[in-house]
Amino acid sequence: ALVRSVAPFDAAPLHLGDSAALAESDPVLIVNYGGRSDVTLAYVVSRRSFTGNWEYLLDRAIFTSPPTLNWSGAALIGKDGSLLGVGSLILRDATATDPHLPGNMFVPVELLTPILPDLVKSGRRAGPARPWLGVAADEIQGRLLVTRVSPEGPADQAGVHVGDIILGVGGDAVHSQEEFYRKVWGRGAAGSEIPLRVLQDSDVRELKVPSIDRLDYFRQKPTL
Secondary structure, X not given: OOOOOOOOXXXXXXXXXXXXXXXOOOEEEEEOOOHHHXXXXXXXXXXXXXXXOOOEEEEEEEEEEOOOOOOOOOEEEOOOOOEEEEEEEEEOOOOOOOOOOOEEEEEEHHHOHHHHHHHHHHOOOOOOOOOEOOEEEEEEOOEEEEEEEOOOOHHHHHXXXXXXXXXXXXXXXXXXXXXXXXXXXXXOOOOOEEEEEEEEOOEEEEEEEEOEOHHHHHOOOOOO
């Protein structure tokens, strides 16, 4: 989200840096709402993909360590004083390999730069939206287990249930969140029909999910 202040700030904005050039072992500063008194020195420990069960995927998220507890919305500052990322999560496995170190995940500003004019103008990215199903699936022993279905969302209306195992998208098998999202998003824009193969109890079912724009589901409904 892009936030517009209702009153002017007596401060200069940070310059958006080149987060794509950020590499492992680079030092960074994590600055949150506490200001100068709450600044953490950290190091980049990984640049890799990140998936969340809310139909979320970043190709090159920024992982840092040691962790800071005040991570939400924190600014990731580079050596030149530029903004490189925005705090998103705290994790137990910021590193990709052993030893697994705790740390934080930051969304890189390289994702913001190309869409910033659209956000300033209309509040959202221009162009077709990705298809959204309204299903949360966790990776468990090489399977995708449905742990939540958004009420009255596309997956719910198509017959997907909590406890189902997602086996494939169309004729393609999926075993991870990343495979699942890429197969779904590869079927077209929001509004595309997404064919899912799911295991419900002991039955394999072929379901057709009419995807929608995520914002259409979460947009506040008018009240009387």
